[in-house]
Amino acid sequence: MDRKTLTAWHECLGKILRESDDKAAVTSLVVHLKALFRANSVILMVYRAGSSPAFLHNDTGHSWRKNNFDDYIAAFYILDPFYQAALNLSEDGLLGLEEITPPDFHKSEYFEAWYQQSGLNDEVNFMARLADGSVVALSLARTIDAPRFSARDLEDMRMIAPVVCGLLATRCSGAHKETEKGRRLHVELQSALGAFGRDILTPREFEIMQMLMHGHPARSVADRLSISMETVKVHRKKIYAKLDIGTHAELFSLFLAALENTDTTLGDDPLKAYLGA
Structure with missing residues (x-):
């Protein structure tokens, strides 16, 4: 300074x-x-x-x-x-x-x-x-x-x-107390994210989509899974086709829509319920 x-x-x-x-x-x-x-x-x-x-x-x-x-x-x-x-x-x-x-x-x-x-x-x-x-x-x-x-x-x-x-x-100590609603929503969100697309996609597609949603770019996915960039892109294209989306942003919008419009129990795939699959 x-x-x-x-x-x-x-x-x-x-x-x-x-x-x-x-x-x-x-x-x-x-x-x-x-x-x-x-x-x-x-x-x-x-x-x-x-x-x-x-x-x-x-x-x-x-x-x-x-x-x-x-x-x-x-x-x-x-x-x-x-x-x-x-x-x-x-x-x-x-x-x-x-x-x-x-x-x-x-x-x-x-x-x-x-x-x-x-x-x-x-x-x-x-x-x-x-x-x-x-x-x-x-x-x-x-x-x-x-x-x-x-x-x-x-x-x-x-x-x-x-x-x-x-x-x-x-x-900021004690500025905001934890609530039961906050704890419940967090548990439900973790469960939904961990199961999102599991019953719609193949195991490999599901694994790649989870990594993409967690912020890994295609190169990072390829390196972690020891596969080529082209293979990641092929899987991503198949994922988008199955989910009827065309962009990264639409993937997250679909996740939000599935959360907001389905009532699933913990561990269930919210996307399956949302798409009626």
């Missing part, structure tokens, strides 16, 4: 430390970080291993957004690489999108279905563990009309990460 930016950061810290109200302190931190790193989208949420996320601050109303953020809570969070990273977080700090995703993630089904529809180009998260085992995550993202975060941006973020994460851990 240059001297002017560092001075502004210290002034912000002074205000936060003097603030007695936790919500006001966190809001001040979020607003300052958004301006400091020229983020277009900012979210503060709590991740829990056995429940759906809870939002503490949501500033995502930019003009590039095409999707409904309710879809994230309904299903997309469970496939989010940052959610997966939060479940395995061993120490507080900053995580960038590229360091927690496979190569060519920007070509993956999940990136096209969520990030592009959200109008996002890049994202980082400050993550801090709370005493109850949950993780509070502050997401800063840039839209598709803006450059990705630079190496200098990431260096500056890592420099202040210990302070940011410390503030998040102390100011």
